[in-house]
Amino acid sequence: MITDQILFGVGLILVLAVGSQVLASLLRIPALIVLLPAGFTAGALTNNVDPTGCWARRSSHWSHWPLR
Template identity: 70%
Template structure:
């Protein structure tokens, strides 16, 4: 890749990211939705945005550091003291069962459905598990479910 290719790719990436953030704030929707759409579209329609080629050997460590920062920020936002009684029990069950079931389902189904080795399916499962809070949190902040929906009081008894 030439210097011009690298600058064009980085410039397009920054422009799309900033544009998505601005548009999302004006539309009052989670920026993640627009960022995903823009990323998939740019990757499919242009040959200019390929992070692994733009960053070379620095791509993998940069992704690792970025994920660590996102998870650290999400962890700072967690405050389990706000959860009391039944709500706390439900959240704990969701966390434990959600992690085990999500990871386990991907490990068991990934090789057959995606045609990947078990080790790769395991990594995909881990990525899906850890990205959950960072994706779901902003969506719930935007949706702001009613108290009835948060308590689950419309579910049949024993569910």
């Protein structure tokens, strides 16, 4: 992941979070009702967040997870 993608992802999260909070307060509904569809839509439209990239490599620290 390059720096531009990281900054775009963080900016997108901030804009969606603040915008959803403001919209929810104007509509007088719980913010979660606005945040969930906004997050799912942003996830479907952008490819900046790749969850497989986070878990693709296993470090030696987590190699024994879960503990039995």
